[in-house]
Amino acid sequence: MSKPTVYVVIYSTWGHIKTLADSVVKGLREGGVNAELYQVAETLPQEVLDKMHAVKFDIPVLSPKDLVKADAFIFGIPTRYGVPAAQVKAFWDATGGLWAEGALVGKYAGVFTSTASQHGGQETTAMTFLPHLVHHGIIFVPLGYQSKVLFDNSEVVGGSPWGAGTVANGDGSRQPTGKELEIAETQGKTFAGTILKVHKP
Template sequence: MVKIFVITYSTYGHINKVAESIVEGLKAVAGVEVGRYQIAETLSQEILTKMHAPPKPDLPIIQASDLPEADAYMFGFPTRYGTTPAQVKAFFDSTGQLWAKQALAGKPAGLFFSTASQHGGQEVTVMSSLPILAHHGIIYVPFGYANAHLFDNSEVIGGSAWGAGTIAGGDGSRQPSPKELEIAKAQGESFAKVATKLAA
């Protein structure tokens, strides 16, 4: 069995919704075991309440020490000015001991993301995350244009060759669309096939 961890940080739930389809795609490939985790929140409940953030899902909090257990990773998070949220950065900042041992080297990872607007930095968010993967020796696996919805210009659709994505809207009211979720499922399946080949 190839063990793949799907690790997310989500303030308003959009990324967690996309992650459900990612997991569905991963599980469509034989020989894959999926672990589902979330990154710890660093904001206080007082601040989250003022932000009108919903309660966090009932998922285990990922610890740096958990990462070596997996053969591959899919990370999902929203963009913050074209880069990772502080919570995600704080998590990766805790992986120094793993980096020193190159404990994650050679393992593949895929990324998926959300932004408020169409031009909110989905692709640059991935690009700004690549140095983290490179320093760990983690192999970044892009999605490519492996789903026809990525060519659809008839409506707003998140995602790109870099990975699945959703557009949340400025007030967070827009939820992942059926086409965005289909893209996410396709990415999960595509990534699982790559991960199983590398594990072999």
């Protein structure tokens, strides 16, 4: 029986989302599905990225039209003022043809995020991302409380029932912790379990 394929599609400026994505991919593969990592196209000029000290990743750039090739997706989205980064919005703005054809109806998707602070909008970023899925008829799969780390109040821990997350600090100095990576891996595993329940080879 063929395995379903999940695309993990990210935008990462300084690497926090990329680090979480690696754990999500690990969890997906351990959960029994094929997982492929992609990034959305950059919209900022290189001179601006240089001033921001942005990190460049050797990850294939996904064309919006290629979303049809996957059975499901998990999107890694950094927060900008509590909503998804503009690069993610630009990616979805280019999916009008897919929307007109109903090409993504019935596929599944999840989300994970990164914010500068504990209260920087991890949940609102997920919430404001949902209209993209709704208009395409994509089914949202939340993490829920399948990771018990979400109950850990002994230290700062990113993530929520909406999906995994990390807190990066305003200067990006804080890197994803072991607990946050554990949440991300759990999200991958549980998402894979959901996809396997509904996948028809």
